[in-house]
Amino acid sequence: MDRIKVFMLGWEFPPFISGGLGTACYGLTKAMDQLGIQVTFVLPRMVSSKFATHVKLEFATHAKLQASESQMPMSDLKLGELKNVVFRTINSPLQPYSTPDTYQQRIEESLRQKHISNSGATSQYSGPLDYNSDMYTEVHRYAEAAVELAGNEHYDIVHAHDWMTYPAGIAVSAIRERPLIVHVHSTEFDRSGEHVNQMIYDIEREGMERANKVIAVSHFTRNIIISRYGISGEKVEVVYNGVERNGNDDWTLAKTGIEKDEKIVLFLGRITMQKGPEYFLHAAKKVLEVVDNVKFVMAGSGDLIHRAVEMAAELGIGHKVLFTGFLRGEEVRRIYKMADLYVMPSVSEPFGIAPLEALDNDVPVIISKQSGVSEVLMHALKVDFWDVNEIANKIVAVLKYPPLEMTLRNHGNFEVRKLRWKDSAQRCAQIYGETLMQFDKCI
Amino acid sequence: MASICFYFQVHQPLRLRHYTVFDKNSHYFDDYKNSSICRKVANKCYLPANRLLLDIIRQFGGRFRIAYSITGVLLEQLDSFSPEVMSTFDALAETGCVEFLAETYYHSLSSLYSRDEFVEQVNKHTETIEYLFGQTPRVFRNTELIYNNDLAVLVESMGKFDAILTEGANHILGFRSPNFVYRPQCCRKLKLLMKNYSLSDDIAFRFSNRSWPEWPLTAEKFARWVSDVNGNGNVVNLFMDYETFGEHQWEDTGIFDFMRHLPEQILRHPDNDFKTPSEIVQAYEPVDTVDVPHLISWADTERDLSAWLGNAMQSNAIHELYRLEKKIKKTSDEKIISDWRKLQVSDHFYYMCTKYFADGDVHKYFNPYDSPYDSYINFMNVLNNLQSRCAKPALLNTKSITNKALTDKNYLTEQAIEGVCQPSGGS
Numbered sequence: 001m002d003r004i005k006v007f008m009l010g011w012e013f014p015p016f017i018s019g020g021l022g023t024a025c026y027g028l029t030k031a032m033d034q035l036g037i038q039v040t041f042v043l044p045r046m047v048s049s050k051f052a053t054h055v056k057l058e059f060a061t062h063a064k065l066q067a068s069e070s071q072m073p074m075s076d077l078k079l080g081e082l083k084n085v086v087f088r089t090i091n092s093p094l095q096p097y098s099t100p101d102t103y104q105q106r107i108e109e110s111l112r113q114k115h116i117s118n119s120g121a122t123s124q125y126s127g128p129l130d131y132n133s134d135m136y137t138e139v140h141r142y143a144e145a146a147v148e149l150a151g152n153e154h155y156d157i158v159h160a161h162d163w164m165t166y167p168a169g170i171a172v173s174a175i176r177e178r179p180l181i182v183h184v185h186s187t188e189f190d191r192s193g194e195h196v197n198q199m200i201y202d203i204e205r206e207g208m209e210r211a212n213k214v215i216a217v218s219h220f221t222r223n224i225i226i227s228r229y230g231i232s233g234e235k236v237e238v239v240y241n242g243v244e245r246n247g248n249d250d251w252t253l254a255k256t257g258i259e260k261d262e263k264i265v266l267f268l269g270r271i272t273m274q275k276g277p278e279y280f281l282h283a284a285k286k287v288l289e290v291v292d293n294v295k296f297v298m299a300g301s302g303d304l305i306h307r308a309v310e311m312a313a314e315l316g317i318g319h320k321v322l323f324t325g326f327l328r329g330e331e332v333r334r335i336y337k338m339a340d341l342y343v344m345p346s347v348s349e350p351f352g353i354a355p356l357e358a359l360d361n362d363v364p365v366i367i368s369k370q371s372g373v374s375e376v377l378m379h380a381l382k383v384d385f386w387d388v389n390e391i392a393n394k395i396v397a398v399l400k401y402p403p404l405e406m407t408l409r410n411h412g413n414f415e416v417r418k419l420r421w422k423d424s425a426q427r428c429a430q431i432y433g434e435t436l437m438q439f440d441k442c443i
Numbered sequence: 444m445a446s447i448c449f450y451f452q453v454h455q456p457l458r459l460r461h462y463t464v465f466d467k468n469s470h471y472f473d474d475y476k477n478s479s480i481c482r483k484v485a486n487k488c489y490l491p492a493n494r495l496l497l498d499i500i501r502q503f504g505g506r507f508r509i510a511y512s513i514t515g516v517l518l519e520q521l522d523s524f525s526p527e528v529m530s531t532f533d534a535l536a537e538t539g540c541v542e543f544l545a546e547t548y549y550h551s552l553s554s555l556y557s558r559d560e561f562v563e564q565v566n567k568h569t570e571t572i573e574y575l576f577g578q579t580p581r582v583f584r585n586t587e588l589i590y591n592n593d594l595a596v597l598v599e600s601m602g603k604f605d606a607i608l609t610e611g612a613n614h615i616l617g618f619r620s621p622n623f624v625y626r627p628q629c630c631r632k633l634k635l636l637m638k639n640y641s642l643s644d645d646i647a648f649r650f651s652n653r654s655w656p657e658w659p660l661t662a663e664k665f666a667r668w669v670s671d672v673n674g675n676g677n678v679v680n681l682f683m684d685y686e687t688f689g690e691h692q693w694e695d696t697g698i699f700d701f702m703r704h705l706p707e708q709i710l711r712h713p714d715n716d717f718k719t720p721s722e723i724v725q726a727y728e729p730v731d732t733v734d735v736p737h738l739i740s741w742a743d744t745e746r747d748l749s750a751w752l753g754n755a756m757q758s759n760a761i762h763e764l765y766r767l768e769k770k771i772k773k774t775s776d777e778k779i780i781s782d783w784r785k786l787q788v789s790d791h792f793y794y795m796c797t798k799y800f801a802d803g804d805v806h807k808y809f810n811p812y813d814s815p816y817d818s819y820i821n822f823m824n825v826l827n828n829l830q831s832r833c834a835k836p837a838l839l840n841t842k843s844i845t846n847k848a849l850t851d852k853n854y855l856t857e858q859a860i861e862g863v864c865q866p867s868g869g870s
Contacts (some may be wrong), residue, residue, distance in 0.1 A: 127463075275642045283789035290464055290465070381814075381816055381820075382813065382814070392464075392465070393820070397819075397824070398462045399821070400464070400823075401756075401759070404756055404816065404823075406755050407756050
């Protein structure tokens, strides 16, 4: 068999990563590249993005442009090492982790900027990109654009990551008559609890139903797909995420210039309902009843950030809780180097790459049992997200008993090395093979 | 002549309850779990096995003989939760065909950390056996058959034992066979009985393993292997956990039927007989000395102590525990001392083992915790509370002379915060 050609509908690539989805797409695609799988990686790009100016990437401004022009690979240094991956972008304001509300806000913001900087700019946008449309319309417009982008080129398989790309995946797969794989990094139930957005749910469900195979990032997510979306278990495979090793480990605290005599307990992630920030704060309150020289750092942004600040104040621990806002790149490594313990009290976490990164940075972790990553990590402390007493008990134990912290750190760091993107990519390749065999048999 | 020497280890740990750093109560043990497991094992193993062995002893008159080592912590639990098991052990003792061995009352690793504590626990166990079964143990087995030269010398110096048991580890015996009586290096009187781990494990571990080429193991086949020792050894030491019968090997594997027919098959060979460890000591002289400079045990393939002391958490927990010895004993508070000793039960440290954690093997089966980390956290929280209880009586005594009112006040507040405390304690 020739090398498999994949039409992949993905999200974000470094350096613009806002969360686990981008990290996962990047890690997986990079590993696939090394396996020799040919990937055409399609991602949305908001043209008036403030990043557009200082990034030397050559994007096609519109999907309708000639194939030769739109095939221009990204020229970024980091991405240049990917030999088998071609990047294509579709102008679209879609972003991962959007909700209809935040989407609308961003559109408005973007329109405002455009008016300020560029009064006669409409000539740039000759396409059907419609800033007046809502998110659902945009998702379907994106699908149309994706079909055009796919052109007449042959692809073996279509692989779509998370719900916003499912309609695009369905469309391309139907028109080109190639099998579809949807990759579920999170579901509406993880993001919104029981207050699901019906339209998003419907899109997710249709994607899973129309897919030839569904890839879940954990058994935790696989169970949701089966029980909440009514998908047959035979169709749903689990492929765990991996973690990028950060190579140079000579980065010690001394070099960061940070001096500290207090222990630091870290929450790092989007501050949203899904991530359980309030459980972190309630546990912090309990910890502070018995331990004094400790600070709690909440790194990240999200719709609950103001609520979290208020809550810390209400609990009377405001002076012990620091909020850093959204961190990226070097700042993240710096905060890991400072931290003594990482806590992820997620209410519903399909996978959770951050704890792996924490362990990779020698920080022991407490993770909620309601997470996919708790299926793959043995050397982590595990708690129910709602069990504030137990979270506090475990935080105190790590701060108080050095051998615990040491054993967790050593074993955990070792364990993380076994979770490689290479294995995830191999597993995907295997699933491609099986799907193609089944698909070609049916034709 | 091949003498078959059966010795069964009978033990159940005392599981701790979930104990957080915020707990103040000085009740550490999970009574519900301990009692329900004790009853479960009694029904699946102790009662049927005791009855079976009693039947066989009666059937063969004095020709079928066995030995038990029952830990003090289990005897206490049986006494509370399954008294009927005690009466069957009593009946076994009365046959005169059953020998009871000595060990540390608390199934502890005290031989490694405190000689005083070790001797006290062995004496306490010996006295308990005398009281319950009317015989004085003459043979010693250490927790998990942990052994080295120093331990042999210590046990000999206690002057009350004729022999000690340990694992017939390959790396100790080399080309020599475990089927003889040996003498520990540096001992003049004490004899050493070594476990034939191959034949013992055929019953204890491999019996129900269908991928084992010898499966199914019949009494006849096993008797033939035992008889093969004739001319090439004097004893076959079959040492195993008593829970092999009905608990590790479930009843439907046929383990009880196997045992029912085994004595008959073994005694069919005229050169075979059954002897208890003390009778082995009487009958055979040592053929050689055995030098064990480093500690061995009967655990895992390594036959070392790594299951209890293999990582930093385990060694930290146990060092912290024994570091408290003086402080604990100084309180003269029986409840505190007893709690401290119950924390010495080796299983607490076994639960903290990370060795095979990822594979989810035998270690997991016997582990009430989800992870070794949880067990360490729980243990350390309990130990912290225990330590806080030691400090109080001393505080009370010094202050009570000078300022009674203040003392009363202190005492009351502390009691309110820390829970139960005995004011009568103190040295």
